[in-house]
Structure formats: structure tokens, C-alpha cells
Amino acid sequence: MKLSRIHENHYYIGIDFGHHTVSVSALDNRSEKPVMIDRTGGYGQIYVPAQMVYMTKECAWLIGEEATMMEKSQDTVFIENLLSGLYERRSYDVEGICYEAETLIAIYINEMLKHLDSINPNNIIKGLTITLPDRVDYKTHKILEETLILYFEKSKKWKNKFQIHVVTNSEAMLAFLEGYNLIEGKQCYFMDFGHEAFRVYDVHLEPHITISLIVESKALSGYVIFEKIEKLLCVAYLSHQNKNSLDEEESRHIQDMCKIYYAYILKAYQNKSDVKITYKFPHPPFQIKLQVSELMKVFEPIESSFEKKLNRLKTNDGDYEVVVMGNGFRTLWPKYHLHEKAFSILVEDLDAASKGAALWSLKPFRKQKINHIGRLKKDYGIIIQEGEEKHFLIIAQSGSYYASDFTPMGLIMVRDHDLSLKICTKDANDKIEQIMSMELKPNNSEAIFRVTLKIEFDQEMHLVPTVMYDEL
């Protein structure tokens, strides 16, 4: 029997572009299954930091770990948070040239793809799919897609034209399920325990594919865990060195240590054991021991919060399948709670988004096949007065899911004329409409006061705003 294969020089690429890391997959020419591509060749981390640096003397870009290394160097322009930049439509000044976030992402991806020239100097890209977090709307997808096409049209790689797609993580996951023949008239949850948030999507695969976000928690995220680890390391350092605060250099070293010790500390918490931490940067270097009790104090509330979120999910009193993704699932306790709540894990490939994107490059789903339900059709926000002008300030962007954990907004109010908050919507034609007014009752008598406004939606998708009065 002869097997059909992808030509050795042909590459179908999938890139999972996250907030903090980027990962790349390509289809294996023999099996047609996606495999991760590791720029470090196995010597380092497979996940490339989503950071880039422009070296002004060499007029060249570096990405990933090399960029991280150069962050504090002279004659460089360091850029991070590219994804936030993309959906906030940010632009960056690099040596007097203005770059839109999407152009920088295109440069980043081009630098990333240069690795292919090393592993196969005769490579031909046949398809490229970028997957972005679901919260990024289709308008932004379109912008990135067009920018990538424009960018690659000018490059050597375009000699053999290739398809470029930008999809959501959930769409990439569906491609993954289809690629592995796992779509069989089912419904399941996609659980993404990523750096930015813990999210659960309810996915129905028949009769039509529908996806909706039902849980989002930014308090349960890799980022929060990272911050807590950083705090643990700082406190232990200051206590050993008998100091009250860190200088800039110490702070940077401790941030670097967090990347190294992230795994150790989470493993120690998982094994309920103490962990030794070595501070190599001071002279002389020293080692301290973090007791398991300290770890439990920090991580048990996170674990308990995760468990509560699971309790809220419907399982129809039976086996409910879940697809898990995101680095948060590398630790054992999230999976332990899933098993305990009788969820069965359908796919446990934490790189399934980038792998799904590679499969999408070979066989794109038609976008209209997938229905995203429960998404805002308008922007939600408030009108603020700046001098003579009024501005609409977005809190919940159109295209976001109702269940999103929208970032609360802090506002300084002037008692004489700000005793109510007007919540408005803005449609695609920029038509602003007030939908709710909230009376404010500050409990002090100062001329100005501060409030934090949080927007949520209930299960019937009704707006539920909350106002908290903050101390000035």
C-alpha cells in the first residue's frame, strides 16, 4: 500500500499567538498530523516569549528569548504586549517610524518563520494560520489577515503564494477535533487555563457548531499565579537580605527567577513539599527554603476558586467531555478536580490550538460553519466629559462574549455634576444610546470621589453593573 504524503519541503503552519507566548506547529509530512516546532531544538522552552526588540545599530529585529535578553540593552527598542496592542489598535514609534501592532505581529511571525529556513533551506510554505484568543473580534482578524498578506507579498516566501488565515482558538480547537476524528455529534466544554484568564466555552457540535463563552475569570490565570510567585520570591529575598525594598536590578533578576522557578514552585505545591530557591545573582549567592505551608497559603485559594467555577457548570448528571488547553493544565490539581467532578477529558493536548491551526492551514473550515453565540452586538461603556468634549469610553467591546470578565474601570467623579453614571451602547454606525443611569451616593462629602464600575451580564444577557466606592 502506498501512502499519500505531504511533500517534504511543503509546510502547513499553525501559530498560536498568545499574550505572553507564541507557539508554532507544522504538519508532519508522513503522518499529516501536526507537530510542534521548537526554535530551541529541544534545548529550551517550546513557547516563544511574545516580545520583540529592534536593534537600532544593526537595523534588525529579534524575537522571543533573544529579545528578552536584550530588553535592557542600549540601542534597542523593546516591545511586548503585542496582542493587547492589536485589539486596542495601538501604534508604536520605532526609531521615528510608526508601526501598527498588526505590522509588528507580521514582522514577528516572519522572524519566527525564518527558523524554517534553518531546518529546511528549501521549504515552501503552503498555508499559514494564526490563532488568536476568542475575545479578539473578527474585525481585528480581518485587519491582521490583510496586513500579513501585504507583508508576505513583499517577501521571498511569497514566491509560492500561500493561504493566510486568522482564526480564534476555539475554531482551531475544532479543526483539531476534526483532524483527529473526534467530532461525533457531541457537546463538550473547551477549558482554556491560559496566562490571561481561565475560560470555559460551551461547544455544541450538532446539528450546527456553536460556541459560547460561559465562564471567564482573570483572577484564575497564569498571570496571577506568576505574580504570586514573584511576591513569594521577593519577600524571601528581602527577608534574607534584611532589606525593605528591591532596586531595579534586583527586581529584574527576581522576574527572571520567576520564569525558572515557576515550574519548581508549582510542582512543590502539587507534591506538598518544600522547595529550595537559589538566588544566584547577588554575591555571594544563597539558597532559601520555601515551606510547603507558605505555598499552600498562596495557592490553595486559587485551587478552591477553580473548584467553585467547575461546580457551576452543568454536566447533565453524566459524563461530560472536556477539551483542556493552556499551560495552567500542566499542573495536576486542575485535572484532579475535573476527574473528581466526573468530567472526562476528550483531548488533553495543551498545544491543540496551534496544532489545530496547522490542520486549518491544510483544510480550512468555512467560517460560517461555526456560530458564535452569546456575543455582544454593540460596545458598552460610559460617556465621559473631557473639557468641552464628550467621549464614549468602552468597557465591554462588541464581539466579546456576555460571560467575559470585563476589566473594571476606575473613575474620578466631581460631586457637583457627576452624581449619576450613564451606561450607553454604541453600534456599528457609531450611534450612541443611553440604556441605564445609575445614581451615585458617595459616603463622604469630599468635592471629588472615586468609583469603580464593573460591567457583567446575567444568564439572560441582561446588563448587571456594579459600582464600588473607593478611597481616594
Added chain:
Amino acid sequence: MNWEHYKEQIKINGEMEEDWYIIGIDLGTTNSVASYWNSRTGKPEPIDVSNGFGKIPMPSVVQYRQEEDYEGEWVIGEEALQTFRIYPESTIMSVKRKMGSKDKIRLNNRDYLPEEIAAMILKALIDHVRGLNPKMILAGVVVSVPYDFDDAAKKATIRACQLAGLSDGLIGLMEEPKAGTLAYNFRHDLSKDEKVMVFDFGGGTLDITIFCVAEKNDEAIHLKVISEGGEAYHGGDHIDALLYLQMVKWMEEKTGQTRETMTVESVAELSQRARETKERLSGVMNYRVPYTFCVPPFVQNLSRDEFEDIIRPFIQKTKALVLQTMKEGYNGLINPDEINRVILEGGSSQMPWVKRMLGEIFGDIDKIYVSEQPALDISMGATYYAAMKLGLLKHRDLHTSDRQVHFEIPVPHDIGFEIDYNNKKDFYSMIKRGTPYALAKKTMKFTLSGNNDEDMTSIDLKILERIKKEDQLENCKLIGLVRILGLPKRPKGKTRLEVTLSIDEMSGTVKGHVKDMGYSGEYEASDFNRKFSPSRNEMQIIQAN
């Protein structure tokens, strides 16, 4: 039970039991990696010692810690590397470079042989595999060694495997570039007659292997090694050492502090900085080296060009080793344009000058491929080999459902004796480099001569290995000395001995056999007929009477 038992069971059952594990181990100078055969995917999978949080390879670092009032503890891997600067005197790195030597390593008030330290690394790796399945049963294991390892180093590696409890499953040793070759073959479609150079440049060694696809048809693919070269002690560690010397000079110039006054901790810190600088300059053009231990502390800027100038003699030697490998092909000279692709393996091959240098030799940079996973390929290749030995390569993705893979591995060095002919000592080659292992057995008859009874009743067999073709007798490496005593008393020139040397395919170690032949009907042969296993560390004495 040994691996052949499991092979038999696999043949009978047509599959492997869930708890049986087939392992390939890359016991490296800087890092070590274990891979296992994933029966579900039909492919090797590397064991990630960091559980997905860090790097897959485990640093080959062993440390003994003895804190006041605490029991001593052994620390192996990443943690030992991270704390090297705190325990510099009891942290052992690059032990592989000492394999086969009698060097003693003093730790915990005891002397350890290099193989005992290596055994701890092997055991730590196996413990990580056991983490996947506590009920693991080792059905087969292959451990890789550099092409240039001599017989003593290979025997020390086998001893390390025994000490680590791998004896039952041990299928044998495999030379690293061959493991890399095998891993590459299973990922790529090679065409008939294609010639591929595997340039495996690690922390301690440079191994160069050229193989060709001798045959490829619907039934089989036949890979054949056609030249091997490199050097056992030519790797990234040597670059670190060159850079270290330059970094000491900068320290002396900037602070007036001398090398002699450096503390053990400062030496440890500076040597770690040298390695870090080398690695960082692979990615960036300039690196600022911090000297935090100096008074006053300072920063030294080093560009990639300056770094390459410091290591220029090393670069030139590397180039010479590549050219020599092409010149000394088993079937004669191999021209650069005959090579279709060059595969870069090993961490040191990531330095930009390596690709540039090879591009110049081969006149086409597009021939230079970087392996997808140079850090993992050797262990994965060793796993493929172990699976092949156990009869498991049947997965459709490997395309072996309809095609057998044959891999012809030759002996890498000349094996022979020291002979004394007309009072002139010389190396007599019995098994020539390039001979396939399957044919690596040769018998010769020698006539005993001497001036007295002692000369005629005893003989010393000095078994040697000639690493490079041009090496003179004094540069040949001793495999072992075998002294035969008590041979029948006969006149001068009237005793003939038949000596056979062979090489065990799976361990690559030399074995022998000696027999009294008498003398052409004039003297009857005695019943002296003995096997021997030469060892560098201990002379083997055989009594013939």
C-alpha cells in the same frame, strides 16, 4: 529476564504490554535525555524532566550536599546546575569526558570512578521514566556513546548501566551520530544514493558521520555509513575554556585581581559566565558580561565577531576535522559536491559560525539543514534502534509496513595488536575501520619467537585501538593487555598461536580468543583454547597449562 525474552514475547503476542518500556538514552557531556517508545503513536517520545515547565534535557550534573547538622544528599540535574556556584567543590560536571579513565572523584569522603557518577545520572533519568508509570518494566534500553569513545570508555559506560540497574534491559550501546542518522531517516524522505553528513557537535565531542542510502525500493531502505570522523574531546566545553581564559585576562586588566587569588566560588561563577556568554552570542550580536564577584564589579562588552576571533584556532581545527572525514571515507575520498545535505545536531552546532563554515566547505548554504530537535535526536534515534531490535517498527507513519529498514554500521577505528617484528614495534591492524560489525571478526596465526624458555612459554598480547589513520603506535589507545603463561615448551619458532579478535555489535567492545596450534605436524597442538575480554584497567592473566 533480558531484552531477548521480551523480543520473543512481542513476536508471539504481536504487541508490547502496557508496562513494558523501551528506552533510548543520550548520556551527554552537558545534558542527558531519555526517550521511550510510545506504542500508541509508534514513535519515540522524549521524557520531559521538567514536566512541561522548562527544558526537556536534564543537565548531566551531579552534586553532593552536606549541610551542617543535616544528612548528606545527592542532587542530580537542573537543581545541581543551578546551585553549582554554591557548592562548586562537590558539583561534578562533564563526567563523560572522564569515562574509561581511572580518575578518582572525591565526594562524601569517598573516591568515585567516573562510571559511578554516570550511573547516578542514568538512574535519575530512569526515575523520571518511572514517573510516567510506576509499574514500568524495562524491556530494552540502548545508550548512546560518541563515535570516538575508545574501548575503555565504552566498557565504563556499560558498567555505569549495570550500576544504574539497567543490566537486564540493556540491548547495547550505539554511537551518537548513528542514532542521529536513524532519527533523521524516520522523519524525512531520503532518496536512493543520497549522501548525508551528520555533524553532531555537543558539549564534549564532535562526531561526524557520512551515510548514504545504498538501496531503496518498495521492500527495503538500506542505510550505510561510508565515513566517520571527529574527535572525542572537541566540543562546546573547549570553547568555554578558551573564553574563560580570555575572561580571566579582562578581569586582571580591569581590577588587578589575579587568577591565583580567585576563590573557588569566583572560578565557578566565571566559568558559568563563559558558558552563558557563548550561548547568548548564538542569538545576539553583542553581550555584556557581568563580573559581579569582582571589586569593583564591572561589565565587559563582547561582540560575536570578537568571540569568534578568540576561538579562531578551534574553528580552524573543526574545519580540518570535517575535511579529514571526507578524505578518509571507507571507500575513498568523498567530494563536497557528492554530499546532498548536512544535518546539524548537538547544542554547539547552534553557534552561527558552524553553519557558515560548513556552507563555505560545501559551497551551498542551502545544503545545511538544522535538525528539528538536535537536543533530542540522539535519544530518539537510540529508541528507534531499541525498537528495531525488539521488532516493533511497524507503524504506518514510519512507512515500514511495506518497507524494512536496514542500517549497516561499521567499526569506527582500527583494532589490532602491538607486534615486534625484527626488533621494531608496530601496530598490526586486525579489524579495519569501515568493516561492518557483522563481519568484524578476524583470525590470525602468529609464530612465537624468543631467546629463552620464558619467551617461548609466555606471550603478552597488547590489544590496541588506532583512532586516526595516521596515528603512530605510541598514539594508539590500549584496549587491554592479556598475558598468557605456561605454553608448551618448544624450540624457538616452533609454536604457533591462533588469535581471533571480534567486536560485539551491541556494545562495540572487543573480545578475543586464543588457541595453541602446535607446529605443522611437527608438534602436536595442546588443548589450550581460551576466550578473553581485554580491559585497560586490569591485565588479564591466562594460564595455558
